[in-house]
Amino acid sequence: MTPRSQTGEPFTVRRVSDANETETFRVDFSRSRCFLKCYGDAALFNKSLRVLTTLADNGFEYSPKILGFSDSAKNADCNCLLMEDLGQSTLLAWPMFTATHGEMLGREVGAALAQLHSLDFDLGNGFEMNVSPSILKSVALVEEGLPHLKTVLSGNGVAGDDPLYARIHWICSAARPLAATKVVIASERRFVHGDCWAPNCVVSVALDVHRFRGFLDFDESGMGSPALDVFRMFTRGVNAHDYVSVTQLLPPIAFWQAFVAGYSTVRTLPELDDDTVLLLLLFYLLRTLLFYMRLLAQDAGLTAPRRRLEKFLAIVECSGNLLETPSLASTLRERYSIMEDSMI
Numbered sequence: 001m002t003p004r005s006q007t008g009e010p011f012t013v014r015r016v017s018d019a020n021e022t023e024t025f026r027v028d029f030s031r032s033r034c035f036l037k038c039y040g041d042a043a044l045f046n047k048s049l050r051v052l053t054t055l056a057d058n059g060f061e062y063s064p065k066i067l068g069f070s071d072s073a074k075n076a077d078c079n080c081l082l083m084e085d086l087g088q089s090t091l092l093a094w095p096m097f098t099a100t101h102g103e104m105l106g107r108e109v110g111a112a113l114a115q116l117h118s119l120d121f122d123l124g125n126g127f128e129m130n131v132s133p134s135i136l137k138s139v140a141l142v143e144e145g146l147p148h149l150k151t152v153l154s155g156n157g158v159a160g161d162d163p164l165y166a167r168i169h170w171i172c173s174a175a176r177p178l179a180a181t182k183v184v185i186a187s188e189r190r191f192v193h194g195d196c197w198a199p200n201c202v203v204s205v206a207l208d209v210h211r212f213r214g215f216l217d218f219d220e221s222g223m224g225s226p227a228l229d230v231f232r233m234f235t236r237g238v239n240a241h242d243y244v245s246v247t248q249l250l251p252p253i254a255f256w257q258a259f260v261a262g263y264s265t266v267r268t269l270p271e272l273d274d275d276t277v278l279l280l281l282l283f284y285l286l287r288t289l290l291f292y293m294r295l296l297a298q299d300a301g302l303t304a305p306r307r308r309l310e311k312f313l314a315i316v317e318c319s320g321n322l323l324e325t326p327s328l329a330s331t332l333r334e335r336y337s338i339m340e341d342s343m344i
Contacts, residue, residue: 022219026085034067038080044219045079050123051218052081058119062112062214087204087213099254101210106258108212109201113233114266116215117190117226129192129224131279135179138286139172145293152297164306167313171289175282182275194220196229227270231280233259288312 009029016035017024021044025036039045055063068082091105146168154160193200193215200216234256263269292312296305 033085035064035083035085036080037083038078040079042079045081047127048219049081051221052083054121054123055119055218058121060116060119062116062212063218064214064216086202086216089203089205089210090216091198091201091203102255103258105203105210105212106255107262109233110259110262110264111266112212112214112262113193113196113229114263116193117229118267119191121191122189123191123223127222129194129222129228131228131283132179132182135175135279135283135286138283138290139175139179142168142172142286142290142293145290145297149293149297164309164313168289168293171286171313175286178278178282182279188225188270189223190226192221192224192226192229193218194222194224194228196232225270225276227272227276228280230263230270231272231277232284235281235284 011027011029013036014026014028015023016026021039021041023038025038027034027036037048039048049066049069052063052066056065064083064086066081066083070078070080091109146165150160150165153162153164158164195217196215202213202216203210204213260269289309289312292305292309296309298305
């Protein structure tokens with residue numbers, strides 16, 4: 001599609017992501033580009049607008065600037081934000097970075113996240129970050145998605161008693177009581193990103209120099225413990241979607257050391273108690289499970305997404321019964337401490 005703007009300059013529009021409640025489009029002009037994010041939920045739109053405006057008002061330079069927004073009062077069915085383009089790549093491109101670039105990016109990401117956690121404002125009630133309700137919501141979404149998944153699979157010859165369903169039910173039944181009995185101990189209440197991982201960390205490239213430009217997608221941000229963001233970067237900072245092994249949950253040691261060094265130049269790295277590690281790990285595992293279920297439900301061929309889902313479930317089940325005895329959580333906690341201590 002190549003429509004023309006009022007000035008006569010041609011531009012192209014391409015969808016770049018399609019989530020449950022949002023759609024994002026890239027708008028390319030001949031010499032520039034921007035992003036249009038459309039929200040199906042007016043409350044989420046208003047939250048994102050307030051968050052990005054507050055960050056700009058507080059001088060935070062690592063979030064996209066708002067170029068324009070729709071008037072949701074006049075266009076109830078069209079809540080959109082027009083935002084600047086921060087860069088050409090994200091930390092998912094980590095394997096292509098040189099060691100020097102990787103270390104520099106780690107320091108820059110760490111320092112930028114610490115600056116975010118140091119901002120002196122409070123969004124007030126309605127912006128609380130509490131992992132336990134999010135886990136229960138994720139469990140509900142998984143259970144709601146199972147009937148649809150069964151319908152799709154049965155149409156492709158998969159029996160109703162396929163063990164895949166029982167394995168998914170096992171995770172849900174184990175997750176619910178944990179979410180009800182354990183809490184994230186917030187030693188301090190700060191503004192946190194909430195979804196700080198590789199695809200939301202933007203990198204720009206100029207003259208073969210890679211620099212960190214900023215964070216995307218503040219839809220899940222709020223007030224809570226900085227440990228939420230740091231743990232997310234520790235487990236998913238530069239890795240792809242697949243959980244292939246326990247070690248692939250962890251970042252390369254060089255990146256983590258650089259990240260800790262950068263973060264520590266601004267503020268002290270937050271502590272992670274065992275319950276916090278377990279709940280955060282459980283939260284992200286459930287989100288990944290939901291991602292693979294949706295992927296499988298959309299693919300008529302079944303082979304590739306089924307294999308990815310099976311591999312993911314095997315990691316959860318073979319990690320010392322993660323959801324019954326948190327051995328993987330303990331391993332991550334120990335490695336977090338070791339890698340943090342290596343910087344002291």
